[in-house]
Amino acid sequence: MAVVVTYLDVAATTRVDPRVADVVLRWMTEDFGNAGSRTHEYGTRAKKAVQEARTFLAETVGARREEVIFTSGATESNNIALLGMGPYGAKHQRRHIISSAIEHKAVIEPLVHMQKKGFEVDFLEPGPSGRVTTESVLKKLRPDTLLVSLMHVNNETGVIQPVAELAEKLRETPTYFHVDAAQGYGKLPEDLRAPIDLISISGHKIGAPKGVGALVTRRRGWDKAPLEPIMFGGGQERKLRPGTLPVALIMGLYEAAKIFQETRGNWELEARAMRERILAALGKTRFQINGDAEHSVPHILNVTFDGLNAEALIVRLKEQVAVATGSACTSASYTPSHVLTAMGLPTETATNGLRFSWYPDQVADFDPEELADTVVRMQPAVS
The missing domain is CATH 3.90.1150.10 (Aspartate Aminotransferase, domain 1)
Known part of the structure; x- marks a missing residue:
């Protein structure tokens, strides 16, 4: 036995929720159209479905539909958010970044790469509590600070970082704020409604398939976050993330997010x-x-x-x-x-x-x- x-x-x-798996299978085998196809009903249905999913995910964090781009997961979202800010920082002589030493490697390694390109990164240590304080971040702010990147929930300890409080403080400055919300998305929704500029989301932490996530790129008034693409090959996803959209996975993320919100x-x-x-x-x-x-x-x-x-x-x-x-x-x-x-x-x-x-x-x-x-x-x- x-x-x-x-x-x-x-x-x-x-585990992928069985209800999510049913949705994914349907969009793989029945409504299997390419959301970029404009000449037939299969593509039209896929595009409409993706927009519906985009709208819902945006609403869960208090963002606009056009502020959500779909990615392969939080790792890719983190890379777009961090490396994508690099050209703007270099152009405007804002090469200072603040993060923490407890971040996931999907944040630490892109930041180490940026250090090799001439950026200065302060990796704050939180002490035994495992919680970085808002005050410790604000003390490190400089006129040339481009970005703060702080995770929402630590993946090893489960400790919640004060991202909502920090977002309110940073909104008063020219410094952008990125949050890796892989572990926190869905669980602490009010935190992510704070004015965070960039939010990374991963589907497989809430019962969706692996290989799908999103990056929220919230505007400041009319101004977009000054991101440059790190990959090229098409105009999909606001010209920030090229490639054919994985409609089935996106619909799986949508279904999982709905289920988690309800329960x-x-x-x-x-x-x-x-x-x-x-x-x-x-x-x-x-x-x-x-x-x-x-x-x-x-x-x-x-x-x-x-x-x-x-x-x-x-x-x-x-x-x-x-x-x-x-x-x-x-x-x-x-x-x-x-x-x-x-x-x-x-x-x-x-x-x-x-x-x-x-x-x-x-x-x-x-x-x-x-x-x-x-x-x-x-x-x-x-x-």
Whole structure:
């Protein structure tokens, strides 16, 4: 008989909702037209559907339809938002950027690339809370600061960054604000209605297929964000992102976003209830929560167990739960999480952080007590 393993890694990716899969299949096999085709009904239907999806996604963040472009996901959106600002910054001698040391690699690596092109990047460290303060960002602002890039929700700790508060402050300055909302889109909708200039969205964190996302390019009055394309080959997507639109994936993102919007209230209550159950069960173990528990999403929990190697624990748990560390695997060894390291946590803690992340409807049969019992059996006795 197959072993049932509880999936506790939705921060990495979610299962495609069956209702979403049905929509995607329909637009792959029945209404399969190219949204750029203007001479027949197949193309007309596809174009109309894409515009409907664009309108809905714009409304979820308080933007206009024409301010949303579709991409392959948050990584591409981040690259367009960051690298696309480069030419404007170079032309106007605004080569200073502020970000944080806990960003996803999809932000850090483009910024490192920009450093090689002559930009200066301040990577702020948040301290043990894992939360960058608005004040620490504002203190770094300079007349030549082109951009601030700060994630909405950290993918390893679940800590919520003060993006709404920061957006209001930055709107009073010429500095643009980019938010990587891969983990926060749908979960904290009011935050993203703040006047954020650029928002990166990923579909596969909310039950949509992998390979689809969006970039919101909000205007300041009548002025567009001064983005230049980083790819060429067509005029699709406001001349910022060329290529044939993946209509089926876009419609999957649209359906997933609708479903999540309709169910978010219950999702949040049930996700928080599961968090409380897990923490109650772990009370019999020796552990610490990594990150500010008071400013975290309810469905992501990062912990380190005293005296336990996280990778060894994952091996022991592999027939119970699917979980992840925050460590990056190299060919020879596991390195400490760059997020936990940037928070100033000890190397032992940063190397052995374990991330649990869940959607309530997928963990109904999960018993946290079994997890805790396994940890208790593995933890060395206190001398």
